[in-house]
Amino acid sequence: xxxxxxxxxxxxxxxxxxxxxxxxxxxxxxxxxxxxxxxxxxxxxxxxxxxxxxxxxxxxxxxxxxxxxxxxxxxxxxxxxxxxxxxxxxxxxxxxxxxxxxxxxxxxxxxxxxxxxxxxxxxxxxxxxxxxxxxxxxxxxxxxxxxxxxxxxxxxxxxxxxxxxxxxxxxxxxxxxxxxxxxxxxxxxxxxxxxxxxxxxxxxxxxxxxxxx
Amino acid sequence: xxxxxxxxxxxxxxxxxxxxxxxxxxxxxxxxxxxxxxxxxxxxxxxxxxxxxxxxxxxxxxxxxxxxxxxxxxxxxxxxxxxxxxxxxxxxxxxxxxxxxxxxxxxxxxxxxxxxxxxxxxxxxxxxxxxxxxxxxxxxxxxxxxxxxxxxxxxxxxxxxxxxxxxxxxxxxxxxxxxxxxxxxxxxxxxxxxxxxxxxxxxxxxxxxxxxxxxxxxxx
Numbered sequence: 001x002x003x004x005x006x007x008x009x010x011x012x013x014x015x016x017x018x019x020x021x022x023x024x025x026x027x028x029x030x031x032x033x034x035x036x037x038x039x040x041x042x043x044x045x046x047x048x049x050x051x052x053x054x055x056x057x058x059x060x061x062x063x064x065x066x067x068x069x070x071x072x073x074x075x076x077x078x079x080x081x082x083x084x085x086x087x088x089x090x091x092x093x094x095x096x097x098x099x100x101x102x103x104x105x106x107x108x109x110x111x112x113x114x115x116x117x118x119x120x121x122x123x124x125x126x127x128x129x130x131x132x133x134x135x136x137x138x139x140x141x142x143x144x145x146x147x148x149x150x151x152x153x154x155x156x157x158x159x160x161x162x163x164x165x166x167x168x169x170x171x172x173x174x175x176x177x178x179x180x181x182x183x184x185x186x187x188x189x190x191x192x193x194x195x196x197x198x199x200x201x202x203x204x205x206x207x208x209x210x211x212x213x
Numbered sequence: 214x215x216x217x218x219x220x221x222x223x224x225x226x227x228x229x230x231x232x233x234x235x236x237x238x239x240x241x242x243x244x245x246x247x248x249x250x251x252x253x254x255x256x257x258x259x260x261x262x263x264x265x266x267x268x269x270x271x272x273x274x275x276x277x278x279x280x281x282x283x284x285x286x287x288x289x290x291x292x293x294x295x296x297x298x299x300x301x302x303x304x305x306x307x308x309x310x311x312x313x314x315x316x317x318x319x320x321x322x323x324x325x326x327x328x329x330x331x332x333x334x335x336x337x338x339x340x341x342x343x344x345x346x347x348x349x350x351x352x353x354x355x356x357x358x359x360x361x362x363x364x365x366x367x368x369x370x371x372x373x374x375x376x377x378x379x380x381x382x383x384x385x386x387x388x389x390x391x392x393x394x395x396x397x398x399x400x401x402x403x404x405x406x407x408x409x410x411x412x413x414x415x416x417x418x419x420x421x422x423x424x425x426x427x428x429x430x431x432x433x
Contacts, residue, residue: 038303040296062288064296071296075286078277082255082285086277089253090304 026055027199028164030187032176033083034092039181041065041093044083045203047162063160065183067207070160095185098175105175111154113186115171116147122168126192133194134166148204149186156184156206165202166190173201182208240266241415243381245404247393248273248297252305254398255279258422259297262379266415273297276377276422278400283376284422309402312392319392322427324370328388332364336385340409350411351381365421366403372426376400382419383407390418399425 026049035043043063049055060078064071098105098113105113129136138145146167148158161167165188176185183205190200241264248259257275264270273293277286312319318327343349343357355362363384365375378384382405391404405419 036304038300040299040303042300042304060286062286064300066296066299069295071290071292073286073288073290075277078286079280082277082279085255085279086251086253086257089251089256 023197024051024193024199025197026051028162028201030162030201030203032185032187032203034087035065035095035178035181035183036087037091037093037180039065039067041181042090044078047164049198051199061162063205065159065181065205065207067209068157068159070205072160093178093180095176095178098177100172100174103171105172107177109153111177112152113172113175113184114150114152116149116167116169119144119147119168123192126166126168131195133196133198134164134200137166138163146204148206155209157209158204159207160203160205162203164200165204166192166200167202167204170202184208237413239268239413239415241268241270241413242266243416243418245379245391245418245420247309247402247404249301249306250278250309250395250398250400252307252397253279256307256398258400258402259293259301260402260420261293262420268415278376278398278422278424287377307395307397309393309395312394314389314392319389321371321394321425324368324425324427326366326368326371326373329364329367329384331386332361333386340385344412348412350415351383351417354383355380366423368423368425370428372428373401373423374426375421376424377420377422379420381417383409383417384419384421387419394425399427401425 029048029050031046031048033044033046035041043065045061045063046058047061048058060075062073062075096107098107098111103115126132126137129140146158146161149172167188170188170190173187173189178184186204186206188202188204190202193199244263244265246261248261250256250258256278258278259273259275262272262274272289272291275288276284278284312321318325339358340349340354343353347353363378365384366373384405386409387405387407389403390406393402395401401423403421403423405421407417407419410416
């Protein structure tokens with residue numbers, strides 16, 4: 001009986017390597033700093049890896065936003081006070097956080113953003129990877145590697161995603177809308193974790209190219 | 214007839230080997246240009262580096278200024294011409310002032326600075342030895358130079374802290390090509406001209422950034 005219990009426990013823990021919701025040893029947390037004014041603008045975000053252990057990494061990402069693309073740079077030397085000091089001299093754009101109603105985000109009646117439809121084959125694909133992590137996924141995957149949320153009312157184009165995130169069967173945590181410059185920044189939650197038990201939450205940025213009539 | 218054939222071959226071979234220095238010359242010449250600096254002490258200085266000749270390498274560089282010791286981060290991008298000019302139109306910039314050369318001296322407030330005194334003998338001795346052994350470029354210079362590998366500008370009446378030195382430049386026996394001062398934040402940029410060239414006729418011009426701290430009471 002004891003042996004059976006142990007085997008059962010081991011099976012559950014092995015399964016949780018991929019399936020577990022809260023069993024991540026490290027999960028990326030994103031601290032989004034402000035964005036400068038304009039369609040051509042600059043923003044920073046910091047990735048803190050938090051969890052039970054071995055998560056002491058953190059990095060700064062510097063993004064130059066353009067209407068059709070983002071040029072991004074990563075730094076581990078940029079220190080915490082630098083960004084607010086830098087921003088003190090620049091005009092910053094205000095943003096709105098979209099209202100969350102059971103994971104569906106909306107801005108009045110004119111914009112609605114829902115998580116993507118379930119891709120039932122994705123989990124099998126992911127589990128068949130030799131190395132089960134986001135990097136391998138993008139290495140192996142050739143099409144439909146990222147599922148965009150379902151947008152209604154707007155026509156957005158994806159211009160950036162955090163490479164450590166996995167954007168399949170995810171839920172949406174937060175949506176920031178920069179009304180003046182027409183950018184959307186979406187924070188995602190990925191329930192799967194990688195083989196090192198790291199979370200694969202993410203950040204995606206969209207540029208609005210138009211509104212539905 | 215036979216001797217004529219041989220002489221043609223000899224002429225051909227001598228042309229081939231005689232021109233080997235020309236074949237290996239790449240003429241990679243650095244050209245620097247400051248694009249602009251965002252306002253404030255904590256700011257980004259954007260500059261362009263074009264390496265011509267056979268290198269044809271063009272980059273936009275950003276130096277994140279405002280650290281206590283040196284720069285806090287540096288970026289380099291081959292596609293900078295796409296995003297940088299429109300970005301610079303949206304942010305407030307600090308106006309730089311080009312300083313004029315006055316017989317090798319530059320005056321700023323009550324201070325003065327010059328190029329370092331020439332170090333002909335020891336530099337040439339070391340440098341000639343390098344050229345005989347390898348490419349004689351900046352990488353080799355910094356790898357093998359034992360001490361005093363760079364002579365930076367000499368400042369009188371002001372404390373100057375080196376923030377950044379472009380690594381492919383040699384800062385010995387050089388001249389200033391351009392000096393750009395940012396009065397609000399106290400940063401100063403030197404674009405240097407190194408007359409000596411590495412193997413392949415590649416230049417070793419430089420780009421230096423200092424932070425100036427004037428003594429209290431120094432007049433504008």
